[in-house]
Amino acid sequence: MIETIRAAFVIARRDFAAIIFSKSFFFFLLGPLFPLIIGIAAGGLGQQVRQDIDRPVIGVALEETQSAKLVDARAALAKNLGNGSFPELLLLPDVSPTAPNIKTKLDTASTPLTAIISGSLEAPLLTGSQADVKRWSGRVALLSETALSGSNPVTVKTDFVATTGSSKKRTQIATAQGGQIILILLTMILAGMVLSNLVEEKTNKIIEILAAAIPMDAIFLGKLFAMLGMALVGIAVWSTLGLIGVWVISSGMPDLPAPAVGWPLFCVLMVLYFSMAYLLLGSLFLGIGAMATTVREVQTLSMPVTMGQLLVFFLAAFTVTKLGEPIEWFAVAFPFSSPFAMIARAAQMDNIWQHGLALIWQGMFTLIIIRFSVMLFRRNVMKSGNSARKKSLLARIRS
Amino acid sequence: MTSSAQENNAANAIEAHKIVKRFDGDIAVDGIDLTIKKGSIFGILGPNGAGKTTTLRMLLGIIDPDEGERFLLGSSDPISKSHQVGYLPEERGLYQSMKAFDAIAFMGALRGLPLAEGRKRGRQMMEDHGLGDAVDKQIRQLSKGMAQTVQLLGTIVHEPDLIILDEPFSGLDALNQGKLERLIRGQADKGVTVIFSTHVIAHAERLCEDIAIVANGKIPFTGKVSTARDRLRPQVHLETHNLDGPWRSAIPDDCKPLGHNWHFTLPESGVEPLLRALIEGDAGIQSLSIERPGLHDAFVHIAGEAVAKKMEEDLAKDAGLQGEAA
Secondary structure (H helix, E strand, O other), rough: HHHHHHHHHHHHHHHHHHHOOOHHHHHHOOOOHHHHHHHHHHHHHHHEEEEHOOEEEEEEEOOHHHHHHHHHHHHHHHHOOOOHOEEEEEOOOOOOOOOOOOOOOOHHHHOOOOOOEEEEEEEEEEEEEEHHHHHHHHHHHHHHHHHHHOOOOOOOOOOOOOOOHHHHHHHHHHHHHHHHHHHHHHHHHHHHHHOOOHHHHHOOOOOOHHHHOOOHHHHHHHHHHHHHHHHOOOOOOHHHHHHHHHHHHHHOOOOOOOOOOOOHHHHHHHHHHHHHHHHHHHHHHHHHHOOOHHHHHHHHHHHHHHHHHHHHHHHHHHHOOOOOOOOHHHHHHOOOHHHHHHHHHHHHHOOOOHHHHHHHHHHHHHHHHHHHHHHHHHHHOOOHHHHHHOOOHHHHHHH | OOOOOOOOOOOOOEEEEEEEEEOOOOOOOEEEEEEEEEOOEEEEEEEOOOHHHHHHHHOOOOOOOOEEEEEEEEEEOOOHHHHHHHEOOOOOOOOOOEEEHHHHHHHHHHHHOHHHHHHHHHHHHHOOOOOOOOOOOOOHHOHHHHHHHHHHHHHHOOOEEEEEEEEEOOOOHHHHHHHHHHHHHHHHHOOEEEEEEEEEEHHHHHHHOOOEEEEEEEEEEEHHHHHHHOOOOOEEEEEEEEOHHHHHHHOOOOOOOEEEEEEEEEOOHHHHHHHHHHHHOOOOOOEEEEEOOOHHHHHHHHHHHHHHHHHHHHHOOOOOOOOHHH
């Protein structure tokens, strides 16, 4: 056992150094920036376009004093309800409040109008398309009411707290979902890389030197932990940058509602469950990838592997609100969904012992997968002769 | 793993008893028995596909035999003895981005040598082998011959007691083959057991005290090179002045002359009666030589014409590849 750990360390050290000190690792670290930049840019553009399209202007064809009251009422209400809650008002002094041809003004006004208010504040007439009239009639009524009463809205004093008793469950579910999403995203991005991890050794023909020198388990363990180390370095960098970003934008850390086990333990569990999810999926991927002889075979495997990950995530996500139900217990017990289901538990349940059990169970299962992968690898891959090399992955797994 | 391993005769570097390996129903190694004593240079001779590599992989613990048992340095768990073993596989490979001295150190570290010590030794060994300028170069920057030397140095950097080389001469030019032969002899002089597989009989003949001949997954012969050669009677090459006379009774009846030259196997009675009969029978001896058969003849005799022909084809293929590489 000690020799296996020593040998695994030799492999892990080589792999870790090879990855961390390569130029491509810098681009790997930059990776999450690209979707972030694209997301921000796309979001900003979309909002701008939406604002441009969706800024309604309503013409006001009332008597002068009533028009002024209506404009004042809009300003007063917008303070409390937000400017976006009300249409822009454009005074139409040339249009008589009782003009019979109001409809034609909608098309002839210099600014495109969504609708026109005419008549009086006591009996306003809103002229426009059916959809626009339906949308704005309520708010026109509110504006007219406020304009007529001439009163200002009451100012509400505010006193903020992070959470309340009634919102605790809701926020903890949100934390559970957030934790799961972060875990699955990181696992999906990072664990898939393990698939091709043994291809280098096989194409460079180093695998035989390794296999003759150290236990095969040590090769698999070493590779897995090197990749985990690389993933954790990436996560540490991204988390640090993310926290700095939040700190700068929010002028300090936001007061988030705490998960059931508290933030410090929740963060520790996030790291532990990410590691276990990574090791579980990684050991499986490593085993499958080890059977592949070419990069093309590995690429072909990527799709079903990603789908498999998504299924596991759907299972865990489905059970977030079903604590203690059989399906949730299944997600907790099924090794591949267990880390995701358990992080949801950490957000909603405060007993800690269950996490110890879950981690032991997940660790044991990782070792079982590694053993099985090693057995397959030794039986099917380490053969001499061309026929063995040319055999397809499927045939190798079947045999 | 180690605790369950059986221990066996520690005087032998290798012991294999009736080991069998099948791949998808095809038998690759068919009940091989092999004993290799410590401190010798041992050659495993046979054409490609005979089962040499599979045998070596089983002996090293890379794969397990389907039947039979094997002991490496007395242990049935060969990997547990890996710190005392150096192995150069037939398919050479190194991490391309590693520096040369680091590659040597890494191979030593795999077999228990501390990394710092491995680096120190790696630098020194490269200097000693005339590769001082390439110490800090990446493997991908080295020539094929240099990379092969680096891998060989990595095989012995941890000073193993047993070195196993699978087709070590394959792909090397004559100069590097000579260097490798010297390195093997140097290791053997230090008391290290060296086992190598080859399909080039000349290397085995020059280097080995003992050999095993592998053909079709079996070992039809294992023992001393001289014993293999002794399986054939010496060959007589005779040139006579006369073509007939009483002396003819001293040579086999089926021997036909090529001009005045006669080639035949030395009769059971030995050299003296033959000589006496030739002289007294007035053969008019122009020249006479009696040659001990070479290992090649012994190989043909033991393994059969077909296997020998296959080995010659492998050799020709090797020469072709070397020509292409050049």
